[in-house]
Amino acid sequence: MSISLGMPTLPGQQDPARPGAVSRPAGVPGLLDRFNRVATDLRVSLTDRCNLRCTYCMPAEGLPWLDREQALSADEIVRLVGIAVRDLGVRQVRFTGGEPLLRADLIDIVSRCAALEPRPEISLTTNAIGLASRAQGLADAGLDRINVSLDSLHAETFAALTRRPFLRQVIAGVDAAAAAGLGPIKINAVLLPGVNDHEAPGLLRWALERGHELRFIEQMPLDADHTWSRDSMVTAADMRQLVDAEFTLTVAREPRDGAPAERFIATARDGSGLTGTVGIIASVTEAFCEDCRRTRLTAEGSVMSCLFSHEETDLRASLRTGGSDDDIADLWRGAMWAKPKGHGIDDPSFVQSDRSMSAIGG
Ligand code: SAM
Numbered sequence: 001m002s003i004s005l006g007m008p009t010l011p012g013q014q015d016p017a018r019p020g021a022v023s024r025p026a027g028v029p030g031l032l033d034r035f036n037r038v039a040t041d042l043r044v045s046l047t048d049r050c051n052l053r054c055t056y057c058m059p060a061e062g063l064p065w066l067d068r069e070q071a072l073s074a075d076e077i078v079r080l081v082g083i084a085v086r087d088l089g090v091r092q093v094r095f096t097g098g099e100p101l102l103r104a105d106l107i108d109i110v111s112r113c114a115a116l117e118p119r120p121e122i123s124l125t126t127n128a129i130g131l132a133s134r135a136q137g138l139a140d141a142g143l144d145r146i147n148v149s150l151d152s153l154h155a156e157t158f159a160a161l162t163r164r165p166f167l168r169q170v171i172a173g174v175d176a177a178a179a180a181g182l183g184p185i186k187i188n189a190v191l192l193p194g195v196n197d198h199e200a201p202g203l204l205r206w207a208l209e210r211g212h213e214l215r216f217i218e219q220m221p222l223d224a225d226h227t228w229s230r231d232s233m234v235t236a237a238d239m240r241q242l243v244d245a246e247f248t249l250t251v252a253r254e255p256r257d258g259a260p261a262e263r264f265i266a267t268a269r270d271g272s273g274l275t276g277t278v279g280i281i282a283s284v285t286e287a288f289c290e291d292c293r294r295t296r297l298t299a300e301g302s303v304m305s306c307l308f309s310h311e312e313t314d315l316r317a318s319l320r321t322g323g324s325d326d327d328i329a330d331l332w333r334g335a336m337w338a339k340p341k342g343h344g345i346d347d348p349s350f351v352q353s354d355r356s357m358s359a360i361g362g
């Protein structure tokens with residue numbers, strides 16, 4: 001493995017196998033990396049499967065899904081989350097996928113993770129299909145917060161973008177989550193040029209009227225079809241301009257605290273008094289790698305230190321061959337120690353990973 005994005009800043013020992021590199025100092029608590037970042041935010045992909053086919057994420061025909069036995073079981077997930085919160089300093093756990101609501105045992109996983117000590121904050125990122133009937137159960141199980149992906153409020157655009165005609169179910173899911181007390185709900189919207197970018201002010205108005213926080217997300221090179229291009233994406237600067245016709249934006253003066261979104265207070269220009277928070281996640285044009293606090297587990301139990309990493313560390317083999325919690329924690333620490341300094345999307349040598357967003361867990 002070669003890691004060459006900048007020099008480490010931590011004390012450590014010279015690694016004889018890699019002149020100039022610094023090996024992980026012994027006895028360091030938590031998920032520290034060579035650039036002094038500590039991961040406290042865990043994203044767990046519960047499945048690589050999905051019932052939508054968003055053009056920026058999945059191909060129309062889907063992907064070769066993991067077999068049932070390849071994916072982690074509920075017991076394995078709860079054990080890994082337990083190691084993360086007890087031994088590795090993780091404080092927030094977000095379940096994602098693929099589509100996490102496709103797991104029949106989701107409520108069981110949430111309630112068992114909510115019983116861990118120390119109890120992590122537990123959230124879910126979902127496309128909300130089927131959420132209407134499960135939101136209250138998830139809230140009762142201990143789910144704290146929810147993010148729903150919704151890129152268009154027009155049935156035809158939604159169907160073209162997701163390749164499925166399920167807009168009504170998504171909106172019913174958002175309403176059910178609000179009724180179940182899972183707020184403040186965050187709505188994630190990826191904007192694509194000429195497809196839904198003109199909807200930016202309308203999406204913001206819809207979210208603010210319901211007390212939800214909208215987050216515009218820059219499209220990243222994580223589509224299975226590898227069609228992403230830097231020249232044809234809606235940038236954070238474009239997003240600010242798109243909403244400007246209908247809203248004023250003022251930077252929310254608050255510490256970002258490792259959060260991916262830069263937050264603004266949006267106020268409608270029409271004098272209606274409509275106001276609230278909007279976030280912009282500028283992973284490409286205003287990258288926030290230096291303050292990244294995330295560690296990721298794929299559905300088959302590999303650690304990825306970065307969404308764009310080409311390296312993975314398999315924890316499942318250790319889980320299934322009698323590895324102790326200490327063994328697994330040590331593998332996890334090693335994976336995070338090697339986290340690259342940045343995703344390098346702007347570097348001419350950047351090579352898109354073979355894994356799409358759905359296969360990593362976004
Ligand atoms: N299926 C769930 C959903 O859509 O919310 C959870 C998994 S999905 C991979 C998580 C988030 O990743 C979604 O908000 C989605 O919009 C975002 N996403 C997927 N592909 C992306 C891409 N290429 N660039 C930016 N965001 C992406």
Ligand code: SF4
Nearest residue numbers: 050054057098127358
């Ligand atoms: Fe499925 Fe989420 Fe990917 Fe859309 S973004 S295809 S809902 S995993």
